[in-house]
Amino acid sequence: MHRASFTLDPSFSIGSADPRLFGSFVEHLGRCVYTGIHEPGHPTADEHGLRRDVLDLVRELGVTVVRYPGGNFVSGHRWEDGVGPDRRVRLEPSWRSIETNEFGLGEFALWAARAGIEPMMAVNLGTRGVQEACDLLEYANHPGGTYLSDLRAEHGAAEPYGIRLWCLGNEMDGSWQIGHRPAADYGTLAAATARAMRMIDPSLELVICGSSHHDMPTFGAWEAEILTTAYDDVDHVSLHAYYREEDDDPASFLASGSAMEDFIEGVVATCDHVRAKLKRRKRITLSFDEWNVWYMKPLEEEARPWEKAPRLLENTYSLTDAVAVGGMLIALLRHADRVKIACQAQLVNVIAPIMTEPGGPAWRQTIFHPFAQAARYGRGEVLRVEPVSPVVETAKYGEAPLLHATAVRDGDDGAVTVFAVNRALDGPMELTVDVRALGGLRVLSHETLADDDRHASNTREDPDRVRPRPLEGAAVEDGRLRATLPPLSWNVIRLGA
Ligand code: AHR
Numbered sequence: 114m115h116r117a118s119f120t121l122d123p124s125f126s127i128g129s130a131d132p133r134l135f136g137s138f139v140e141h142l143g144r145c146v147y148t149g150i151h152e153p154g155h156p157t158a159d160e161h162g163l164r165r166d167v168l169d170l171v172r173e174l175g176v177t178v179v180r181y182p183g184g185n186f187v188s189g190h191r192w193e194d195g196v197g198p199d200r201r202v203r204l205e206p207s208w209r210s211i212e213t214n215e216f217g218l219g220e221f222a223l224w225a226a227r228a229g230i231e232p233m234m235a236v237n238l239g240t241r242g243v244q245e246a247c248d249l250l251e252y253a254n255h256p257g258g259t260y261l262s263d264l265r266a267e268h269g270a271a272e273p274y275g276i277r278l279w280c281l282g283n284e285m286d287g288s289w290q291i292g293h294r295p296a297a298d299y300g301t302l303a304a305a306t307a308r309a310m311r312m313i314d315p316s317l318e319l320v321i322c323g324s325s326h327h328d329m330p331t332f333g334a335w336e337a338e339i340l341t342t343a344y345d346d347v348d349h350v351s352l353h354a355y356y357r358e359e360d361d362d363p364a365s366f367l368a369s370g371s372a373m374e375d376f377i378e379g380v381v382a383t384c385d386h387v388r389a390k391l392k393r394r395k396r397i398t399l400s401f402d403e404w405n406v407w408y409m410k411p412l413e414e415e416a417r418p419w420e421k422a423p424r425l426l427e428n429t430y431s432l433t434d435a436v437a438v439g440g441m442l443i444a445l446l447r448h449a450d451r452v453k454i455a456c457q458a459q460l461v462n463v464i465a466p467i468m469t470e471p472g473g474p475a476w477r478q479t480i481f482h483p484f485a486q487a488a489r490y491g492r493g494e495v496l497r498v499e500p501v502s503p504v505v506e507t508a509k510y511g512e513a514p515l516l517h518a519t520a521v522r523d524g525d526d527g528a529v530t531v532f533a534v535n536r537a538l539d540g541p542m543e544l545t546v547d548v549r550a551l552g553g554l555r556v557l558s559h560e561t562l563a564d565d566d567r568h569a570s571n572t573r574e575d576p577d578r579v580r581p582r583p584l585e586g587a588a589v590e591d592g593r594l595r596a597t598l599p600p601l602s603w604n605v606i607r608l609g610a
Contacts, residue, residue: 114540114541114542114543115502115503115515115516115535115537115540115541115542115543116503116542116543116545117500117501117502117503117514117515117516117542117543117544117545118500118501118544118545118546118547119498119499119500119501119516119518119546119547120499120546120547120550121496121498121520121529121531121546121547121548121550121551122496122497122550122551123494123496123522123550123551124550125496125497126494126495126496126497126522127447127448127449127450127494127495127496127497128449128450128494128495129449129493129494129495129524130446130449130491130492130493130494130495130521131449131452131453131454132177132492133177133178133231133453133454133455134177134445134446134449134452134453134454134455134491135175135176135177135178135455135484135487135488135491136176136177136178136179136180136233136402136454136455136456136457137171137174137176137178137179137180137230137456137457137458137459137460138179138180138181138184138402138403138456138457138458138459138460139179139180139181139182139221139459139460139461140181140182140183140184140185140186140187140458140459140463141182141183141184141186141190141205141208141210141212141216142183142184142185142186142208142210142425142426142459142463143208143210143422143423143424143425143426143427143462143463144422144423144424144425144427144461144462144463144469144471145459145460145461145462145463145465146216146422147213147215147216147421147422148422148462148469148470148471149164149167149460149461149462149463149465149467149469150163150164150167150168150171150224150460150461151163151164151215151216151220151224152164152469152471152472154472155471155472156472159227161220161223161224162215162220163220163223163224163227164469164475166469166474166475167461167467167469167475168224168227168228170467170475170477170481171228171230171460171467172228172229173485174466174467174481174484174485174488175484175485175488175489176228176230176460176488177230177231177488178230178231178232178233178278178454178456179225179228179230179231179232179233179456179460180233180234180235180280180402180403180456181221181232181233181234181235182195182218182221182234182235183207183235183283184207184235184283184403184458184459185207185208185283185284185289185290185291186205186207186208186212187235187236187237187239187280187282187283188207188237188238188239188240188282188283188290188291188292189205189206189207189237189239189240189291189292190237191203191237191241191245192217192218192237192245192249192252194212194214194217195214195216195217195218195219195220196217196218196219196252196264196265196268197264197267197268198268200213200214200215200217201214202214204419206291207289207291208423208425209416209417209419210419210420210421210422210423210425211419211420211421212421213421218234218249218252218253218274219265219268219269219270222253222270222274222276231277231278232274232276232278233276233278233279233280233320233402233454233456234249234253234276234278234279234280235279235280235282235283236249236250236279236280236281236282236306237282237292238281238282238285238292238299238302238303238306239282239283239285239290239291239292239293240291240292242302242306243302243305243306243309246281246306246309246310247309247310247313248261250279250310250313250314250317251313252264252265253265253273253274253276254273254274254275254276254313254314255273255313256273257271257273277316277317277318278317278318278320278454279310279317279318279319279320280319280320280322280351280400280402281303281306281307281319281320281321281322281347282299282302282303282322283322284322284325284353285299285303285322286299286322286323286324286325286329286331286335287325287329296331296334296335296338296339297338297342299322299339300338300339300340300341300342300343301342303321303322303339303342303343303346303347304342304343304346304347307319307321307343307346307347308346311346318348318349319346319347319348319349320347320348320349320350320351320400320402320454321339321340321343321347321349321350321351322339322350322351323335323336323339323350323351323352323353323380324336324352324353324380325353326353326354326355327354327372327375327376327379332379333379333383336350336380336383336384336387337383337386337387340383340384340387340397341387341390341391344387344388344391344393344395344397345393345395347397348397348398349397349398349399349400349453349454350380350384350397350399350400351399351400351401351402351403352376352377352380352399352400352401352402352404353401353402353403353404353458354372354373354376354401354403354404355403355404355405355406355407355409355458355464356369356372356373356405356406356407356437356441357406357407357408357409358433358434358437360508362507362508362509363433363538363567363601364505364506364507364508364513364536364538365507365508365509365510366433366437367433367436367437367440367513367534367536367601368440368505368507368509368510368513368536369406369437369440369441370437370439370440370441370443370444370517370534371440371444371510371513371514371517372509372510373401373404373440373441373444373445374444374447374448375510377399377401377444377448377451377452378448380399381399381448381451384396384397384399396451398451398452398453398454399448399451399452399453399454400452400453400454400455400456401445401452401454401455401456402454402455402456402458403456403458404441404445404455404456404457404458405438405441405457405458405459405464405480406428406430406434406437406438406464406480407426407428407458407464408428424462425463426459426463426464427462427463427468428464429468429478429570429572430478430479430480430570430571431479431567431568431569431570431579432479432562432563432564432566432567432568432569432570432579432601433567433568433601434479434480435478435479435480435482435483435562435579435603436483436534436536436562436601436602436603438457438480438483438484439483439487439532439534439562439603440517440534440536442483442484442487442491442532443517443518443519443532443533443534444517446487446491446495446519446521446532447495447498447519449495450495457484461475465478466478466480466481466484467481468573470573473573474573474576476571476572476573476576477571477576477577477580478570478571479562479569479570479571479579482562482579482580482581482603483562483603486532486560486581486605487532490521490530490532490605490607491521491530491532492521492523493521493522493523493524493525494521494522494524495519495520495521496519496520496521496522496529498518498519498520500514500516500517500518502514502515502516503515503516503537505536505537513536514536515535515536515537515542516533516534516535516536516542516544516598517533517534517536518531518532518533518534518544519531519532520532520546522551526609526610527551527552527554527609527610528554528557528607528608528609528610529548529551529554529607529608529609530605530606530607530608531546531594531604531605531606531608532603532604532605533598533603533604533606534602534603534604535598535599535600535601535602535604536601537600537601538567538600538601539600540600541597541598541599541600542597542598542600543595543596543597543598544594544595544596544597544598545593545594545595546593546594546596547592547593548589548592548593548594548608549592549593551608552610553610554589554608554609554610555588555589555608555609555610556587556588556589556594556596556606556607556608557607557608557609558583558605558606558607559583559584559585559586559587559596559604559605559606559607560581560582560583560584560604560605561581561582561584561598561599561602561603561604561605562579562580562581562582562602562603562604563582563599563600563601563602563603564578564579567601581605584596584597584599584604587606589608594606594608
């Protein structure tokens with residue numbers, strides 16, 4: 114039996130968890146949009162072709178904000194093709210697909226309203242620039258009386274969409290990005306676009322593209338250069354990261370949450386370096402607007418026939434993947450002071466918690482569950498957690514603690530939720546948490562995601578094989594919570610009066 118412990122004290126808070134930490138991402142990629150969220154003729158489709166079965170699952174998942182329309186897709190996107198009665202069919206080079214543009218901004222805004230989520234829009238800074246970004250903003254947000262805002266009304270949306278959150282391009286540091294450019298050029302373009310957009314609406318929140326992943330050769334230098342140019346013009350800098358198990362090495366993979374924390378701390382340090390250099394008071398916050406587990410297949414890179422909505426990036430997730438995702442959610446919460454937005458990539462079918470079949474059912478992947486639980490209970494003040502834990506030596510990241518944990522205290526009723534991952538594959542862990550400073554709390558519930566088969570997954574035929582199950586035995590005695598965490602498990606322990 115492994116043993117780990119920590120102490121909770123409401124005086125030691127990291128900050129409040131922004132509800133936007135529980136965001137997701139819808140890109141025109143594979144079947145995320147077409148036969149994912151949109152499928153006219155599906156038995157559950159509404160009058161706009163929006164799948165109601167998927168909408169129900171999106172609400173259950175607890176998603177708060179959704180980034181759209183890409184991703185790599187946005188860097189060659191002409192937003193005008195997807196509005197109004199005449200939709201243009203185009204080649205979509207970044208994912209080698211046919212884009213029919215049947216679904217566009219208006220449909221997305223409608224879907225977002227029905228899903229109860231905040232839209233987060235990206236502008237194309239790959240093949241386009243300041244003017245097109247301003248045009249899109251005018252079309253989306255201006256109340257009326259101008260060509261583009263009246264055009265929106267003509268297209269059926271008299272009320273502006275009121276989109277506050279905008280990304281200035283996508284992964285502009287990556288050589289694979291259409292219109293990729295060096296940091297100096299992108300920084301100048303992002304700053305100019307931001308200034309022009311804010312002339313139209315000063316209340317916008319703007320995200321500048323940081324690094325596409327931690328291992329980018331330009332990581333750190335890229336952020337420092339673009340922020341030196343655009344510090345006063347933007348609010349958030351983006352981070353993207355995808356993790357996967359490789360070489361049958363689950364120990365390294367399960368440490369992904371710790372690697373993610375390292376990445377976050379590196380970006381915070383770079384932002385604050387620029388802040389110090391420029392002598393500014395404002396702090397740049399972080400938008401981790403693409404994160405997840407992604408098993409990339411070389412086949413996806415190869416030439417394929419041009420098709421509409423091909424099956425791309427349709428990963429089936431295991432219990433191990435779900436526990437790793439739990440660790441990533443813990444990493445985000447543990448940095449809630451600086452990470453203000455996070456989007457799991459993506460929402461449906463494409464590296465996603467929700468899967469669908471055309472004309473068929475929708476179901477929850479294993480990774481759905483930790484996200485839904487974190488989105489539900491990860492609201493309030495994030496308490497500082499410094500675990501005393503045994504460690505494991507990993508090939509990729511060196512030493513990593515076997516316990517990865519955070520705790521969130523609800524400001525209204527003082528209930529506390531402990532989120533904990535036992536990374537040990539070889540045995541359970543006895544967790545002891547000193548909760549004396551929290552007053553007389555008792556255990557309301559302990560739910561765990563675990564399985565005898567770490568490769569177990571949910572499929573169309575067996576959609577609930579992996580799901581959270583209640584666990585008996587956790588209790589608070591003499592001001593100490595004691596709980597047993599199964600081997601390789603994600604745990605949610607609720608404490609209340
Ligand atoms: O989410 C899949 C892709 O990953 C996105 O299009 C891109 O931004 C990233 O490289």
